[in-house]
Amino acid sequence: MKRICVIGNSHIAAIKQAWDELAPDHPGLKMSFFASGGMRLKDLKADDGKLAPSTQYLTERFYSDTGEKAIDPSQYDVFILVALGYGLTHIIFTALDYRADSMNTGLSPYKHLVSDACFKEAATDKLDGMAVTSVLRELRSLTDKPVILLAQPLPSARKLYRCKTGQFKDIVNYGDKLMDIWLEYGRKLSKDYRIKIVYQHPVTVKERFFTRGKFSGGVHLSEKLDDYSRPAPPADMHHMNTNFGKLMIKSAMRHMGY
Amino acid sequence: MSSPYQGLAPSQYWKTGVAEKTLQTISGLYKKKFPLTENIATAGSCFAQHIARNLRINGFSVLDVEPAPTGLKNDRAQKYGFNMYSARYGNIYVPRQLLQLFREANSEFKPANIVWEKNGRYFDAMRPQVEPEGHSTAEAVLRHRQDHLRHVKSLFEKVETLVFTFGLTEGWVHEASGTVYPTAPGTVAGSIEGSGISFKNFTFNEIKADFLALRERLKTIRPQIRFLLTVSPVPLTATMSSEHVMAATVYSKSVLRAVAGELYHSYDDIDYFPSYEIITGALSKGVFFEDNLRSVTEAGVGTAMRIFFEEHPPVAVSPVLKKVRKEDVQCEDALLEVFA
Numbered sequence: 161m162k163r164i165c166v167i168g169n170s171h172i173a174a175i176k177q178a179w180d181e182l183a184p185d186h187p188g189l190k191m192s193f194f195a196s197g198g199m200r201l202k203d204l205k206a207d208d209g210k211l212a213p214s215t216q217y218l219t220e221r222f223y224s225d226t227g228e229k230a231i232d233p234s235q236y237d238v239f240i241l242v243a244l245g246y247g248l249t250h251i252i253f254t255a256l257d258y259r260a261d262s263m264n265t266g267l268s269p270y271k272h273l274v275s276d277a278c279f280k281e282a283a284t285d286k287l288d289g290m291a292v293t294s295v296l297r298e299l300r301s302l303t304d305k306p307v308i309l310l311a312q313p314l315p316s317a318r319k320l321y322r323c324k325t326g327q328f329k330d331i332v333n334y335g336d337k338l339m340d341i342w343l344e345y346g347r348k349l350s351k352d353y354r355i356k357i358v359y360q361h362p363v364t365v366k367e368r369f370f371t372r373g374k375f376s377g378g379v380h381l382s383e384k385l386d387d388y389s390r391p392a393p394p395a396d397m398h399h400m401n402t403n404f405g406k407l408m409i410k411s412a413m414r415h416m417g418y
Numbered sequence: 419m420s421s422p423y424q425g426l427a428p429s430q431y432w433k434t435g436v437a438e439k440t441l442q443t444i445s446g447l448y449k450k451k452f453p454l455t456e457n458i459a460t461a462g463s464c465f466a467q468h469i470a471r472n473l474r475i476n477g478f479s480v481l482d483v484e485p486a487p488t489g490l491k492n493d494r495a496q497k498y499g500f501n502m503y504s505a506r507y508g509n510i511y512v513p514r515q516l517l518q519l520f521r522e523a524n525s526e527f528k529p530a531n532i533v534w535e536k537n538g539r540y541f542d543a544m545r546p547q548v549e550p551e552g553h554s555t556a557e558a559v560l561r562h563r564q565d566h567l568r569h570v571k572s573l574f575e576k577v578e579t580l581v582f583t584f585g586l587t588e589g590w591v592h593e594a595s596g597t598v599y600p601t602a603p604g605t606v607a608g609s610i611e612g613s614g615i616s617f618k619n620f621t622f623n624e625i626k627a628d629f630l631a632l633r634e635r636l637k638t639i640r641p642q643i644r645f646l647l648t649v650s651p652v653p654l655t656a657t658m659s660s661e662h663v664m665a666a667t668v669y670s671k672s673v674l675r676a677v678a679g680e681l682y683h684s685y686d687d688i689d690y691f692p693s694y695e696i697i698t699g700a701l702s703k704g705v706f707f708e709d710n711l712r713s714v715t716e717a718g719v720g721t722a723m724r725i726f727f728e729e730h731p732p733v734a735v736s737p738v739l740k741k742v743r744k745e746d747v748q749c750e751d752a753l754l755e756v757f758a
Contacts, residue, residue, distance in 0.1 A: 250489075253488075254487050254488065254489070257487070258487045261553070261554075261558055261561070272484060272487075272565065272569075273561060273562055273565035274487070274498070275498075275549050275551070275553060275558075275562070277549070277551050278487075278490075278498045278549070279487075281490060281494050281498075282486070282487035282488075282489060282490040282494075283487075283489075285489050285490045285491045285494060286487070286488060286489025286490070287489075288489075288491075289489050289491075
């Protein structure tokens with residue numbers, strides 16, 4: 161029996177629901193899920209050999225399907241981290257307001273023009289401030305076991321049609337610049353924390369920077385996972401569905417040798 | 419026979435107002451003329467950055483029309499001119515520079531020689547430190563400047579109280595156009611040779627007239643605007659006058675203090691906060707300067723701001739009380755030290 165510990169934020173919901181359907185076909189795997197919404201898991205700290213909420217706020221909003229209050233790394237063979245802020249979406253949101261010189265197509269509005277150097281530092285700092293880095297740092301202080309990071313899904317392609325300002329459509333024109341920053345940061349994470357990063361399956365991708373509409377629409381988020389009172393499915397254009405989750409799990413399993 | 423000096427308030431005698439006091443017990447050094455309003459804008463020399471940051475920390479509504487991108491760490495944000503003032507205009511040492519910025523933002527003035535080059539990179543001469551690596555082309559500098567001016571214009575349209583710190587009397591002026599620059603060409607970028615830019619030590623009358631011209635222009639779009647002036651206590655790093663730098667500093671600060679005093683006494687809408695006196699006055703005995711006798715210590719800033727906030731009680735303390743560090747303050751003027 162391979163014991164897998166899955167730690168994530170709201171994006172874990174698609175993975176959990178997918179696993180609920182896939183689990184009967186994989187009797188040799190056991191997945192345990194630990195989560196909290198948004199970036200709350202930044203307050204997950206190594207303490208006495210376990211990863212545990214370090215604040216009352218997180219303690220009250222810490223989800224685990226086993227009912228455990230902390231994560232004991234010795235009980236698992238592999239760790240899967242889900243999103244935790246490692247997403248192109250966060251860089252896209254910076255680009256909606258702050259346009260670097262090389263991204264300025266003149267086709268969509270923005271608030272501030274910044275240099276490419278400034279944009280890159282802003283995007284990198286933003287990713288650096290996400291929960292993924294702190295969870296990895298704490299986890300690696302306790303164990304050297306394999307860690308796989310499932311990248312946050314690209315935003316739904318429905319954004320392309322619903323955004324009236326054209327800002328999302330324009331991303332198709334300069335998104336490579338954002339992608340380069342994102343992937344470079346991912347390579348740094350991989351190197352610094354000795355992890356594998358799994359990006360979403362190509363069949364789920366549309367226009368390179370978006371998730372096909374049929375995979376988006378989200379899943380119902382429990383209160384502990386919903387940090388922002390997101391719109392209910394299918395209007396949620398950042399959380400993906402169970403079919404998406406199944407593809408991510410299968411990719412992760414390939415990395416684990418299954 | 420009585421003297422008119424009899425029966426004055428204790429704060430009016432040096433013995434009871436200063437000699438028998440400490441900076442913890444001194445009172446009446448600053449009495450506000452008016453309460454701070456919403457929509458405060460800050461500008462000035464590097465000491466003004468302390469005021470801006472402390473106003474924000476203490477819950478005052480300080481405008482920031484060019485905020486840093488979310489997530490950009492503060493030290494890097496400051497490197498790009500964010501989080502220093504109400505826009506990314508960098509340090510503004512003399513009132514004429516601020517007047518010029520106002521006029522430029524309102525398409526009334528076009529500065530000359532605005533792009534400075536260094537090692538194949540291009541810099542905005544009006545704010546040469548907001549892009550530390552410069553831009554790849556001169557055109558990019560102009561595009562960024564236009565974007566900046568758009569925000570500055572919106573700032574002037576919103577401001578209700580302008581907090582301005584007088585920094586220097588010494589400046590650099592393009593002789594043909596009258597354009598004023600915050601630094602000499604060749605300090606951050608550009609070159610003095612053939613630039614048509616020369617040294618100018620602004621006089622009392624010029625500084626006063628420039629500030630009043632700015633006040634008048636601002637009142638055309640913000641009739642209720644008020645002003646809070648301070649004088650930077652930070653000495654000159656270097657002087658282009660022929661005087662000793664200490665004498666030049668005292669001259670420069672004295673002129674600025676005299677202008678601030680004149681404006682304070684003449685106009686109901688202009689207040690003056692004596693941070694200069696708090697840091698440099700006899701009561702502080704010089705302890706508020708770092709070992710270089712130039713940089714103001716955290717304790718000095720803290721003392722000045724405590725006295726300020728006794729008159730302007732904090733609106734609400736920020737949940738994240740950022741520690742103000744001296745290295746958080748960006749000063750082009752300090753770059754001159756490399757030539758020492």
